[in-house]
Amino acid sequence: MSTDLNTISKLADLQSQRSKWRHNNQIIALVPTMGALHEGHLSLVKLARTAASKVIVSVFVNPKQFTQGEDLDQYPRDLAADLDKLKTIGADLVYAPDVEQIYPKGFSTHISVTGISEGLCGVSRPHFFDGVATVVTKLLLHCAPDIAVFGEKDYQQLLVIRRLVADLDLPVDVLGGPIVRESDGLALSSRNVYLSKTDRQSAPLLWKALIETRAQLLQGVPMQQAASQTSEQLIKAGFILDYFELCDARTLAPIHQYEGKPARLLIASMLGRTRLIDNISVIG
Ligand code: PAF
Secondary structure (H helix, E strand, C coil), X not given: CCCCCEEECCHHHHHHHHHHHHHCCCCEEEEEECCCCCHHHHHHHHHHHHHXXXXXXXXXXXXXXXXXXXXXXXXXXXXXXXXXXXXXXXXXXXXXXXXXXXCCCCCCCCCCCCCCCCCCHHHHCCCHHHHHHHHHHHHHHHHCCCEEEEEHXXXXXXXXXXXXXXXXXXXXXXXEECCCECCCCCECCHHHHHCCHHHHHHCCHHHHHHHHHHHHHHXXXXXXXXXHHHHHHHHHCCEEEEEEEXXXXXXXXXXXXXXXXXXXXXXXXXXXXXXXXXXXXXXX
């Protein structure tokens, strides 16, 4: 385990470190995570490193973005392993608050971003984006970074956070980092550890479906038609599709046929007991 990576759990200690950095005109970046770090997270830390002189990584499994029956208790937690990984790529500080630090007794406020959070994941997980928006607001207030970095793997989350930051005039630049994939195309996710051996073999079909559907969209095939064939293959392979949608890349408004404006193809599915999400940019 790392011994020389500064790990802080108390807000007062974080504030004192932050003030010292501010005093020295350091540019501070925050990479919020729920731990169980993989190469995708590390790529966000590297991106943060290019834009800032000090990088804070927060590790907090946020109970408010899980609902009953979801995987809060099983969610992988291994702070020691996370610290080892972060040490090798030059993070400066890990903020690992406990639940009481973020949600003290009597905590009664939540942040709700309407509109953009309501479709896609917001339909099957209606609690999710309020939980994300609430914790991200707190983490931004605690860390007061100049820059905050989020992954494009959670594309809708990234847009919800951009909306939140714009609406509340939070003084932070939000950067999106590209999705990191296994060699067979599966997008890296902390939840991939839940996949059984057989499901792990089928999981890259999700990426294949995105690629194949995009190719058809770019040839002018309407979304419904393009998606029907690929969806059928996924269902045959055991996926239970939640959504498979073509959306405006900025507003997430549904698009029926690609007509040249920046769009995003987004998919979510259960495979066994694992929820997988993925997305791809569609630009002709
Ligand atoms: O993407 C995640 O890991 C989480 O949703 C986030 C942004 C750290 C908030 O808990």
